[in-house]
Amino acid sequence: AQSVAQPEDQVNVAEGNPLTVKCTYSVSGNPYLFWYVQYPNRGLQFLLKYITGDNLVKGSYGFEAEFNKSQTSFHLKKPSALVSDSALYFCAVRERSGYSTLTFGKGTMLLVSP
Amino acid sequence: ETGVTQSPTHLIKTRGQQVTLRCSSQSGHNTVSWYQQALGQGPQFIFQYYREEENGRGNFPPRFSGLQFPNYSSELNVNALELDDSALYLCASSLDTDSNQPQHFGDGTRLSIL
Numbered sequence: 001a002q003s004v005a006q007p008e009d010q011v012n013v014a015e016g017n018p019l020t021v022k023c024t025y026s027v028s029g030n031p032y033l034f035w036y037v038q039y040p041n042r043g044l045q046f047l048l049k050y051i052t053g054d055n056l057v058k059g060s061y062g063f064e065a066e067f068n069k070s071q072t073s074f075h076l077k078k079p080s081a082l083v084s085d086s087a088l089y090f091c092a093v094r095e096r097s098g099y100s101t102l103t104f105g106k107g108t109m110l111l112v113s114p
Numbered sequence: 115e116t117g118v119t120q121s122p123t124h125l126i127k128t129r130g131q132q133v134t135l136r137c138s139s140q141s142g143h144n145t146v147s148w149y150q151q152a153l154g155q156g157p158q159f160i161f162q163y164y165r166e167e168e169n170g171r172g173n174f175p176p177r178f179s180g181l182q183f184p185n186y187s188s189e190l191n192v193n194a195l196e197l198d199d200s201a202l203y204l205c206a207s208s209l210d211t212d213s214n215q216p217q218h219f220g221d222g223t224r225l226s227i228l
Contacts, residue, residue: 046218090156096214107156
């Protein structure tokens with residue numbers, strides 16, 4: 001069975017500083033990996049995905065994520081945080097082969113202080 | 115391009131009642147998935163519909179059922195409501211069932227069971 005772990009319930013960072021939101025995954029085959037963001041009272045908004053190729057994936061709003069197969073990780077990063085980045089972030093995984101569901105982590109709240 | 119829309123936005127029911135939630139998929143998308151997001155948790159996969167047929171189901175009892183219509187809009191029906199069914203119900207559409215396609219989410223229906 002596939003699973004996602006987001007070890008931090010909350011990440012606090014000052015505006016202008018770099019941010020990292022951690023994600024590790026477990027899947028029997030090779031994964032497709034996704035990051036979504038959720039603002040209050042809204043649905044999930046797609047940020048970026050890893051399919052194949054370059055381990056550093058660039059996405060929306062200046063976010064990027066680094067795929068590390070040996071550590072089964074897919075950490076979300078941004079070089080300079082904005083107060084408007086404050087939101088709930090979800091990592092998700094899906095197996096490549098055959099039919100599989102999208103499995104989400106429990107989410108990490110990112111708080112960026114001015 | 116019209117995004118995913120869900121109705122109603124909020125709903126209050128009592129135990130034992132039945133509820134129907136509705137979703138209009140993003141233009142051009144033929145696959146719809148439904149998720150349950152309990153407070154403080156990540157979304158949990160309920161089921162997926164592709165071209166009016168259910169083609170995947172998560173760990174939810176049969177009282178959770180669905181439909182997809184020829185225009186790819188969808189309904190989620192829940193019978194015999196229980197207190198634990200209180201959650202945000204999210205609909206997501208995608209271009210097809212390909213695992214590497216990102217899903218596009220609506221803003222959800224907040225269901226409260228009294």
